[in-house]
């Protein structure tokens with residue numbers, strides 16, 4: 001029986017065999033995957049006993065936007081409704097009930113996502129790929145609001 005979970009307390013290394021099956025996730029390491037998992041807002045995993053057979057994860061502000069990443073079902077388990085249920089668990093998750101718009105990108109799985117209500121009509125995405133911009137200069141010297149002055153402002157404004 002396949003079970004689904006939203007717990008993050010599992011060995012991140014179990015994701016590596018799934019990543020190895022996805023073209024965009026080749027070469028991901030255990031250390032980076034651990035960091036990724038720690039900073040992921042929601043991950044839905046599918047399990048066949050102790051075996052991790054599917055995943056899908058979300059980055060979100062919990063109000064306006066959520067993006068869905070790394071939806072992968074082990075090839076030995078595809079076509080058994082697992083991918084569909086992962087997306088349904090994401091869209092119906094209580095922690096995301098206020099989210100206005102879910103966004104994802106896909107090269108060739110439009111048919112799969114359209115059955116789940118996603119639309120490809122609004123093609124507005126652009127990407128900035130770090131590996132193609134090795135010489136990009138990163139601005140330094142960002143300033144941060146002075147907390148003491150913010151306190152003054154808050155008091156003066158009487159908010």
Ligand SMILES: CC(C)(COP(=O)(O)OP(=O)(O)OC[C@H]1O[C@@H](n2cnc3c(N)ncnc32)[C@H](O)[C@@H]1OP(=O)(O)O)[C@@H](O)C(=O)NCCC(=O)NCCS
Pocket residue numbers: 021022070071072073074077078079080081082083084085105106107108109111112115
């Ligand atoms: C896409 C993927 C997650 C679907 O998971 P799955 O568990 O096999 O899908 P389901 O069994 O829930 O299928 C649901 C429906 O989508 C259809 N579908 C599944 N994979 C599809 C594909 N590659 N292209 C078009 N339709 C697809 C199924 O036929 C099914 O339709 P039906 O109910 O009318 O028969 C899975 O094929 C996968 O992991 N692929 C490799 C990684 C990938 O490309 N992920 C998507 C990243 S955007």
